[in-house]
Amino acid sequence: MTDTTNSFPPNDYFARVAEEWDELRRVFFTEAMRDDAIKRANLPETAVVADVGTGTGFVLQGLIHHATRLVGFDASPEMLTVARRHFAHHPHVEFHLAEGHHLPVPDHTFDAVFANMYLHHTPNPLAAIQEMTRILKPGGKLIITDLDSHDQAWMQDEMADTWLGFERDQIRAWYQTAGLTNIIIDCAAGTCDCSHQEKNIALSIFVAIGQRPH
Numbered sequence: 285m286t287d288t289t290n291s292f293p294p295n296d297y298f299a300r301v302a303e304e305w306d307e308l309r310r311v312f313f314t315e316a317m318r319d320d321a322i323k324r325a326n327l328p329e330t331a332v333v334a335d336v337g338t339g340t341g342f343v344l345q346g347l348i349h350h351a352t353r354l355v356g357f358d359a360s361p362e363m364l365t366v367a368r369r370h371f372a373h374h375p376h377v378e379f380h381l382a383e384g385h386h387l388p389v390p391d392h393t394f395d396a397v398f399a400n401m402y403l404h405h406t407p408n409p410l411a412a413i414q415e416m417t418r419i420l421k422p423g424g425k426l427i428i429t430d431l432d433s434h435d436q437a438w439m440q441d442e443m444a445d446t447w448l449g450f451e452r453d454q455i456r457a458w459y460q461t462a463g464l465t466n467i468i469i470d471c472a473a474g475t476c477d478c479s480h481q482e483k484n485i486a487l488s489i490f491v492a493i494g495q496r497p498h
């Protein structure tokens with residue numbers, strides 16, 4: 285697979301926080317939320333699974349015993365350095381530096397594609413969803429967990445967020461435009477508790493599952 289990040293500006297935020305991301309992300313989302321999304325996906329044991337915007341591999345950790353091959357994609361070399369260290373002893377896990385709008389894999393490769401807290405960083409969420417759908421096998425599932433629409437504008441300046449979450453109707457419309465069916469959008473287990481200086485806020489998280497038609 286080739287590096288597709290050439291046209292993508294380096295993400296200074298994730299370069300800076302890569303080594304501390306595992307600690308930082310505990311404040312924002314939980315293993316319970318992730319494991320609930322994995323359970324809802326109802327994957328076969330033989331699944332071949334991708335995780336886009338994988339970061340240090342949080343979702344793949346939850347999937348480690350649920351798939352025969354796991355592939356993480358991310359545009360940040362620094363996040364992937366940490367991810368590769370975590371999974372050094374797991375030969376069925378691999379990572380690739382890639383821009384999420386141009387994933388370096390053929391159509392119809394994966395039984396499932398996950399993306400946790402990736403979509404709100406993308407410049408074009410519909411294009412990102414369409415690209416993740418492209419690499420699904422017929423019958424494969426896209427599972428996105430991300431923030432519901434919120435008003436915490438400081439997250440754009442301080443956490444490199446592009447979007448202040450999403451309306452669930454918008455996510456449903458984008459899934460439909462991408463050609464996904466059997467769409468379920470629901471609250472992910474738990475909430476997203478964000479503590480920032482004097483601000484203590486709780487953001488809700490949705491899980492959106494859609495299936496590529498057979």
Ligand SMILES: C[S@@+](CC[C@H](N)C(=O)[O-])C[C@H]1O[C@@H](n2cnc3c(N)ncnc32)[C@H](O)[C@@H]1O
Pocket residue numbers: 295298309336337338339340341342343357358359360363382383384385399400401402405406407
């Ligand atoms: C908030 S972190 C989430 C990481 C991981 N999914 C998790 O749950 O801990 C967002 C990740 O998306 C990656 N990312 C942001 N924009 C991207 C893009 N356009 N293409 C690929 N990766 C991207 C960042 O480098 C970062 O690792």
